[in-house]
Amino acid sequence: MLKLYDVDISSRLLLGTAQYPSPATLMDAIKASQTEIITVSLRREMSGSKSGDGFWGLLRSLELRVLPNTAGCHTVKEAVLTAQMARDVFSTDWIKLEVIGNHDTLQPDVFALVEAARILAKDGFKVFPYTTDDLVVAERLLEAGCDVLMPWCAPIGSAMGPLNVHALRSIRGHFPGVPIIVDAGIGRPSHAAAVMELGFDAVLLNTAVAKAGNPVSMASAFAKAVGAGYQAHHAVMLEPRDLAVPSTPVIGKAVFT
Amino acid sequence: MANVLVKGAGVAGLTVAYELRMRGAEVTIVDPCENGNSTASWYAGGMLAPWCERESAEQAIVDLGLSAADWWEEVLPGLVTRKGTLVIAPARDVKELDRFAARTSGFVRIGEEAISLLEPDLNGLFRKGLFFEREAHLTPRRVLTELKAVLAALGVQFETEISATKTSDFEWIINCTGMAAADPALRGVRGEMLLLRSKDIALSRPLRLIHPRFPLYVVPRSDHIFMVGATMIESDASGPVTARSVMELLNAAYSVHPAFGEAEVIETGVGVRPAYPDNLPRVVKTENHISINGLYRHGFLLAPAMAKQAADIVRKERRVSRETDCERAGL
Numbered sequence: 001m002l003k004l005y006d007v008d009i010s011s012r013l014l015l016g017t018a019q020y021p022s023p024a025t026l027m028d029a030i031k032a033s034q035t036e037i038i039t040v041s042l043r044r045e046m047s048g049s050k051s052g053d054g055f056w057g058l059l060r061s062l063e064l065r066v067l068p069n070t071a072g073c074h075t076v077k078e079a080v081l082t083a084q085m086a087r088d089v090f091s092t093d094w095i096k097l098e099v100i101g102n103h104d105t106l107q108p109d110v111f112a113l114v115e116a117a118r119i120l121a122k123d124g125f126k127v128f129p130y131t132t133d134d135l136v137v138a139e140r141l142l143e144a145g146c147d148v149l150m151p152w153c154a155p156i157g158s159a160m161g162p163l164n165v166h167a168l169r170s171i172r173g174h175f176p177g178v179p180i181i182v183d184a185g186i187g188r189p190s191h192a193a194a195v196m197e198l199g200f201d202a203v204l205l206n207t208a209v210a211k212a213g214n215p216v217s218m219a220s221a222f223a224k225a226v227g228a229g230y231q232a233h234h235a236v237m238l239e240p241r242d243l244a245v246p247s248t249p250v251i252g253k254a255v256f257t
Numbered sequence: 258m259a260n261v262l263v264k265g266a267g268v269a270g271l272t273v274a275y276e277l278r279m280r281g282a283e284v285t286i287v288d289p290c291e292n293g294n295s296t297a298s299w300y301a302g303g304m305l306a307p308w309c310e311r312e313s314a315e316q317a318i319v320d321l322g323l324s325a326a327d328w329w330e331e332v333l334p335g336l337v338t339r340k341g342t343l344v345i346a347p348a349r350d351v352k353e354l355d356r357f358a359a360r361t362s363g364f365v366r367i368g369e370e371a372i373s374l375l376e377p378d379l380n381g382l383f384r385k386g387l388f389f390e391r392e393a394h395l396t397p398r399r400v401l402t403e404l405k406a407v408l409a410a411l412g413v414q415f416e417t418e419i420s421a422t423k424t425s426d427f428e429w430i431i432n433c434t435g436m437a438a439a440d441p442a443l444r445g446v447r448g449e450m451l452l453l454r455s456k457d458i459a460l461s462r463p464l465r466l467i468h469p470r471f472p473l474y475v476v477p478r479s480d481h482i483f484m485v486g487a488t489m490i491e492s493d494a495s496g497p498v499t500a501r502s503v504m505e506l507l508n509a510a511y512s513v514h515p516a517f518g519e520a521e522v523i524e525t526g527v528g529v530r531p532a533y534p535d536n537l538p539r540v541v542k543t544e545n546h547i548s549i550n551g552l553y554r555h556g557f558l559l560a561p562a563m564a565k566q567a568a569d570i571v572r573k574e575r576r577v578s579r580e581t582d583c584e585r586a587g588l
Contacts, residue, residue, distance in 0.1 A: 021313050021314065021315070021536065022532075022534065022537075023534045024536070025535075027534070054444030054445055054493060055491035056491075058534060213359075
């Protein structure tokens with residue numbers, strides 16, 4: 001069982017809710033993924049909404065745990081303000097903290113991230129920081145009061161999959177007791193399985209499912225891949241060898257003449 | 258002969274009024290707003306682009322929208338421009354064209370030369386594109402105004418309000434009021450748009466710019482005006498356009514052609530599109546009420562098909578009428 005800020009979670013797949021062809025497809029994809037946590041981004045326009053329901057009303061009807069995010073924030077102040085608004089709108093102290101440092105790569109501004117994490121953790125938030133695979137930044141985030149880490153494996157929406165396996169191994173190895181969720185950059189189920197095989201605790205996806213030809217079927221494929229990767233890691237995999245090793249003995253064969 | 262009240266003078270209301278009148282009904286349209294600028298239709302792009310829409314919409318949208326251009330051409334001759342749609346991507350996002358192509362059909366892949374033959378002003382700016390030759394576009398505000406004139410000439414009555422007692426005199430009431438219908442299954446999807454004016458650039462057809470985070474189109478209007486749209490925000494708030502949306506729209510227009518940097522911004526607008534959870538339209542009959550709603554971002558594309566369905570229910574000859582429609586369309 002995965003424990004995130006004292007909450008037990010059985011699904012190791014977290015799903016984002018943006019960019020689906022329709023809310024109906026999104027709802028079906030969420031069900032097919034068996035996720036228990038969905039991320040939702042707060043748009044300022046929501047507060048001006050007459051009914052305020054619509055899209056958010058549909059998501060609420062699923063009765064899942066919501067992880068609001070601060071997507072699109074570029075400064076500490078913006079991110080903190082958005083987190084506070086999200087706490088009111090979604091009635092949760094969980095926040096996926098995203099502070100973007102570069103517009104093209106959507107790379108996190110790790111300095112602002114650490115600062116915002118410190119402010120929010122002090123304010124009682126349970127912070128899920130979206131960060132790079134940098135080890136030192138991860139350490140600073142833990143010091144700032146985060147109990148969970150969310151490193152990228154490639155830029156958001158890039159679908160490139162794990163680019164720096166060495167860095168991912170290293171971050172996993174250095175913080176064995178910390179729940180680490182690989183967030184961003186996963187394009188296909190094999191990518192999700194690969195990072196789970198490295199021993200990560202969970203995977204967060206959005207575009208890979210939302211923009212798939214059949215999002216519902218893809219959600220189910222990812223659920224299986226995440227499960228397979230997790231199971232494989234705990235079953236202890238073979239390390240690659242240089243030489244062929246026959247799976248059946250080649251000597252002492254019975255001879256039929 | 259049925260006596261019908263149509264509520265709402267957006268694209269859904271006007272098209273169903275026309276279809277009903279053609280079937281011999283007496284039609285009254287009621288809309289509190291006389292000039293039409295409170296409807297989502299007023300802020301629409303007016304693209305009749307079923308094949309492009311397939312990128313993010315279901316096949317049903319293509320099927321329902323295929324005959325839309327013919328319908329508009331027949332009702333309002335000369336107001337439909339059939340020059341196709343050009344889909345382009347900046348060099349950085351050119352890979353996204355393949356994704357768009359994989360999800361759509363009815364296009365040809367074209368290179369730099371063919372792009373500049375279609376749109377000489379784009380010469381040298383884009384190396385790859387998709388050309389959807391069979392698509393068309395129209396100017397929503399002109400079309401809505403002209404369609405009202407056609408309806409008035411056909412004897413359709415226009416009212417700004419109708420008392421409850423008078424409402425009960427009608428045999429049928431068709432509700433085409435979009436978000437105002439207060440259907441709990443509906444949600445609003447806010448769309449923001451700009452009108453730019455530039456004499457430095459001329460385009461013949463809608464351009465869709467592929468961008469990984471923000472799909473955008475530029476539709477040429479008359480008098481050097483271009484419509485740039487449209488955002489998609491899950492909200493029914495109809496307040497003014499935000500600075501961020503203006504920035505994103507302008508930024509994208511600028512990346513289509515640097516000349517847009519010098520254009521005049523002559524209007525910003527916001528429409529709230531009514532949508533059901535599956536983003537598909539619905540015609541629902543309850544006793545003598547029919548609701549046409551959920552046209553979402555496809556108003557001008559889907560309204561004719563929805564109008565026919567509703568008008569056929571009123572005439573209770575749905576099957577017969579559909580066959581004649583097919584004959585008329587030569588299917």
